[in-house]
Amino acid sequence: xxxxxxxxxxxxxxxxxxxxxxxxxxxxxxxxxxxxxxxxxxxxxxxxxxxxxxxxxxxxxxxxxxxxxxxxxxxxxxxxxxxxxxxxxxxxxxxxxxxxxxxxxxxxxxxxxxxx
Amino acid sequence: xxxxxxxxxxxxxxxxxxxxxxxxxxxxxxxxxxxxxxxxxxxxxxxxxxxxxxxxxxxxxxxxxxxxxxxxxxxxxxxxxxxxxxxxxxxxxxxxxxxxxxxxxxxxxxx
Numbered sequence: 001x002x003x004x005x006x007x008x009x010x011x012x013x014x015x016x017x018x019x020x021x022x023x024x025x026x027x028x029x030x031x032x033x034x035x036x037x038x039x040x041x042x043x044x045x046x047x048x049x050x051x052x053x054x055x056x057x058x059x060x061x062x063x064x065x066x067x068x069x070x071x072x073x074x075x076x077x078x079x080x081x082x083x084x085x086x087x088x089x090x091x092x093x094x095x096x097x098x099x100x101x102x103x104x105x106x107x108x109x110x111x112x113x114x115x116x
Numbered sequence: 117x118x119x120x121x122x123x124x125x126x127x128x129x130x131x132x133x134x135x136x137x138x139x140x141x142x143x144x145x146x147x148x149x150x151x152x153x154x155x156x157x158x159x160x161x162x163x164x165x166x167x168x169x170x171x172x173x174x175x176x177x178x179x180x181x182x183x184x185x186x187x188x189x190x191x192x193x194x195x196x197x198x199x200x201x202x203x204x205x206x207x208x209x210x211x212x213x214x215x216x217x218x219x220x221x222x223x224x225x226x227x
Contacts, residue, residue, distance in 0.1 A: 105150060
């Protein structure tokens with residue numbers, strides 16, 4: 001399994017500001033994933049981050065709004081830029097580990113963001 | 117596109133009761149299926165993973181089954197406890213980087 005930590009665990013931010021969320025994994029992983037969970041909703045994939053290359057964004061998400069860094073195999077950051085109240089969500093970092101012949105997904109504890 | 121549905125959306129049961137949570141998916145071409153638990157405002161904890169070639173997996177009081185041909189999975193919780201109260205999410209994997217989540221079942225176990 002993987003142990004994933006995120007900082008901050010929660011934050012309350014003003015409209016128009018930006019917040020950077022950090023994700024640290026206890027083992028080296030090829031891909032890290034960032035998800036958003038809006039209130040009362042299920043998870044939506046924002047982007048996939050590979051070390052040494054630009055992140056791949058899902059439909060509806062753009063790099064200018066959600067820039068991602070992946071400087072090494074155990075760390076990634078997601079920035080939520082120019083925030084609006086609609087960005088209030090839980091943001092989750094995730095990794096995929098290969099165990100023998102199958103892959104299992106693990107998640108961090110999440111960052112609960114409230115935008116006023 | 118894969119669609120994952122969980123029914124019911126919410127469930128309340130008295131402590132000690134056995135219960136079943138349902139997950140259905142539209143495309144049977146899956147690699148595996150995972151059940152997660154999410155406490156309010158928190159991240160996801162992986163409970164069980166079933167490979168496409170498997171029929172069921174067990175961990176403690178939890179048993180997950182998979183019927184790939186009919187596009188269904190169930191999570192059985194035996195002798196429920198108040199600490200089991202959480203939202204349970206199922207997710208199907210259809211390929212690398214393709215994980216589709218259901219909307220979850222919010223379980224409340226009443227002492």
